[in-house]
Amino acid sequence: MSRKNRWLAAFLYPVLMCAFLIAPDAAKAESSPANPFEGYWLSQGHDGVFKIGTCGDTVCGHLVGLQYEGTDVPRDKKGNSECNLLMLTDFRASSDEGGRWNGKILDPDTGSVYQAQIWSPRKDVLKLRGYIGLPLFGETQTWTRYQGTIGPVCKMPH
Template sequence: MRKVGVGVAALLAIVVSGKPSVSLSAEPLATEAALTGYWLSQDHDGVFKIDRCGQNLCGHLIGLRYDGTDVPHGHDGKSECDLLMLTDFQPMEGSNKGRWAGHILDPDTGHLYDSQIWTTQPDVLKLRGYIGLPIFGETQTWTRYKGPAMGPVCKIPDSVK
């Protein structure tokens, strides 16, 4: 039974449905240093490492929650372990200063969606995925991951709740 990606999948389902959400959250405080590091997804089913990739920020899925010993695979049959899911994040300007815009990959379909990341307080990251305009999306709250190292084949340790 596959459990991974429930939080990310739920975000993407709302993005695809076009359900508007009015709250875009508090004033962003995000600097590159505040965004980089390890992040636990909202539903605690994925750990991402956000780091510099060339001139931009990107994020790899380095921890997954799943049953058994078979690492989940994306639509293309490739392992989701160390999958590049957050790409091309660049700082935004003007009224969106403090936010970074880029893309998020849905590994089940291979589709890329627009997204933004920012922080409003230390150790809390906001990720908003959307189609076209940010109002047509939803924001997830991720927390800084400070738990134990990932198990074999990117498995999140059972002690992480």
């Protein structure tokens, strides 16, 4: 093997190996954008805390903190505990709406599921808009990052 070929082999082999190792991760990062909503969020009325995270290839949110009196956890329309209730589902980044993610939200009092959008206009602030049909016909809430504690059975401190 000539001196030039040895140098090419010594140089190209590590470069090609790095390219093969990095390429799958780069493709993965492009195909599924990071979840900017990961973490705990306090609802606008300060009566609920949601844990938002990744569920497969979508973003979802569970109700993990509630304001309630006594020891009985609030129940949804079907009589199930609202503690850890999956309420935000199937959120995916929208390609045309400037950082908004589209998904669904459950109203535990009625059992109805509505279309929804979430976005973050600034750090530690989340906007959630639930609607029927078009986003124009909906209501927007402002949620903030939650740094507090949650007691047993999803109970929030007063």
